[in-house]
Amino acid sequence: MSRSYVIKPELGKTYPFISHGKGIYLYDKDGKRYIDGCGGAVTASIGHGVEEIADAMYQQAKEVSFAYRSHFSSDAVEELGAKLAEWAPGSLNWTFFVSSGSEATETAQKIAIQYWQEKGKPTKNRIISRWMSYHGITMGALSMSGHVLRRKRFAPLLEDYPTITGPYPYRRPEGMSLETYALECANELERAILRIGAEQVAAFIAEPVIGASGGAVVPPDGYFQRIREICDKYEVLFIADEVMTGVGRTGKAFGIDHWGVVPDLMTLGKGMSAGYTPMAATMVSDEIIETITQGSGLIMAGHTYSANPQSAAVSLAVLQYVEKNQLFDKAAEQGAYLLARLQELADELPLIGEARGLGLLCGLEFVKDKQTKEPFPLSQGVASKVIAKAFEKGLLIYPAMGGIDGVAGDSIIVSPPLTITKAEIDELIGLLKEAIVSVSQELKD
Ligand code: PLP
Incomplete structure (x- = not known):
């Protein structure tokens, strides 16, 4: 298809075409695999491609x-x-x-x-x-x-x-x-x-x-x-x-x-x-x-x-x-694990001010200075840069930008399907870390 007549979120940008999904993974038509680390918009909570649905x-x-x-x-x-x-x-x-x-x-x-x-x-x-x-x-x-x-x-x-x-x-x-x-x-x-x-x-x-x-x-x-x-x-x-x-x-x-x-x-x-x-x-x-x-x-x-x-x-x-599938309990258990893994990232990476969350609704807030908690100016779009980098690497995460410059930080939401396993959380964390490290490097350059 050469020309699109569909109004997309970002006009002029080209989006990959979705092919199919299974569990926490989505696949585009070029065969690239993505971890759905945010259930799209905190939505796909039982994972993709569930046959009984x-x-x-x-x-x-x-x-x-x-x-x-x-x-x-x-x-x-x-x-x-x-x-x-x-x-x-x-x-x-x-x-x-x-x-x-x-x-x-x-x-x-x-x-x-x-x-x-x-x-x-x-x-x-x-x-x-x-x-x-x-x-x-x-x-x-x-x-x-x-x-x-x-x-x-x-x-x-x-x-x-x-x-x-x-x-x-x-x-x-x-x-x-x-x-x-x-x-x-x-x-x-x-x-x-x-x-x-x-x-x-x-x-x-x-x-x-x-x-x-x-x-x-x-x-x-x-x-x-x-x-x-x-x-x-x-x-x-x-x-x-x-x-x-x-x-x-x-x-x-x-x-x-x-x-x-x-x-x-x-x-x-x-x-x-x-x-x-x-x-x-x-x-x-x-x-x-x-x-x-x-x-x-x-x-x-x-x-x-x-x-x-x-x-x-x-x-x-x-x-x-x-x-x-007792997904309330699973969300509590896997959420505690996800938050612990995000906390490790927060301890290690200077860009992260705080890791927080409840169950499988977790978030990271990015800051310019960890000690003073000074936020980045929103115009710098740090959360957006992390999201774009993660997407490139095959990980979907969700933006959470309060939009109050100098008051509300630049944040992301990590909210995978409630069916996610610990091994899958480890895989998600690996990609997220790579994305954040790569954006930190770009900010220094
Ligand atoms: N209320 C809350 C707490 C939300 O997070 C959202 C969407 O993100 C909405 C309402 C609006 O929902 P929808 O986008 O389905 O209209």
């Missing part, structure tokens, strides 16, 4: 692929909803299906606002979020996102929702204990609610572990517990954005489970179908659904492909695969 896909397609949700429910959708209710904490028993993480967070935003309307509190319609955050690319989701690079171009059209600092332990004030820091960060939410007025605030949204804008930044213990207390005190709903952390990625069913906190709404995507089909969801509590049922009885959200049987059957097969 292909079988489930085919079985459903033979029956029916699409039936509109206003006309029919289906076995696949009902079973998937029941499985998620079984896994989810507290009374998060209800699922609204969508096709992408952005749709899921935007749906959560809408349901939160609608909930307060149905309760007779229509002024409660603002969402508070954190500067270091990414909740999606559509206008509502981007309004809640602090990802400066992605906001910049559309800033005049967006709501200024991101108002508070998320915990970023690596860059906490000198000498402050993690315990104090957790409370300081959480108390910022209280100050923001008081400043805006609780009667205006519908919800607070946060990623349990900060992903695309920070590189697997794990909050200190106590942070989310205090957030829950503040939300309860001021009647603010808590939305846990589990699009990246959900379905076992961090070693438990959901990221927020690490702190025993129950959100009012929870969003899922990515690992929910492990990349086998577009699928995402917004989960909500009994209280929210009962309120809306007794009120208008109609959730004002939804998309053409919401709750289609085809995607539901695939997602259900993925969740069953995760359960059968």
Whole structure:
């Protein structure tokens, strides 16, 4: 094929063509092999080419692929909803299906606002979020996102929702204990609610572990517990954005489970179908659904492909695969090994300021000066250089650039499929080290 008519992420750049995938490996049409060290976009969590998922896909397609949700429910959708209710904490028993993480967070935003309307509190319609955050690319989701690079171009059209600092332990004030820091960060939410007025605030949204804008930044213990207390005190709903952390990625069913906190709404995507089909969801509590049922009885959200049987059957097969192969536990075990190996790299290589992570959601932050933690100017694109070098060597890793020059470092995410073995982790680390050493050399030259 000589000419492409497809709009690619980087215009003018030539991309290799994918051929096939098996396990943690992807192969392009020139026969080059890549370790999928990030599940694409922290998505391919059960690995590539799993035949039982292909079988489930085919079985459903033979029956029916699409039936509109206003006309029919289906076995696949009902079973998937029941499985998620079984896994989810507290009374998060209800699922609204969508096709992408952005749709899921935007749906959560809408349901939160609608909930307060149905309760007779229509002024409660603002969402508070954190500067270091990414909740999606559509206008509502981007309004809640602090990802400066992605906001910049559309800033005049967006709501200024991101108002508070998320915990970023690596860059906490000198000498402050993690315990104090957790409370300081959480108390910022209280100050923001008081400043805006609780009667205006519908919800607070946060990623349990900060992903695309920070590189697997794990909050200190106590942070989310205090957030829950503040939300309860001021009647603010808590939305846990589990699009990246959900379905076992961090070693438990959901990221927020690490702190025993129950959100009012929870969003899922990515690992929910492990990349086998577009699928995402917004989960909500009994209280929210009962309120809306007794009120208008109609959730004002939804998309053409919401709750289609085809995607539901695939997602259900993925969740069953995760359960059968105990991938939550595997993610915890292999994640500890991966983090230890990344820590070794951090100890050895001057370019790495910190290795961090939870389960198989790990990250590295690059710094100009390890002692002072001075970040590289973003214009230098160090993380991008490491990613490009790793790609050349046959390793895929994911960018996590907060985009706040001089504040948020240049980071990457390492998040291989939850099925990865220790030997495969060693292979991944070998290539990653080569890429980082090679970029360090270039920076010196
Ligand atoms: N929320 C979080 C935490 C994410 O990491 C992402 C994507 O990276 C999204 C929402 C948006 O998901 P999608 O790209 O599927 O729209």
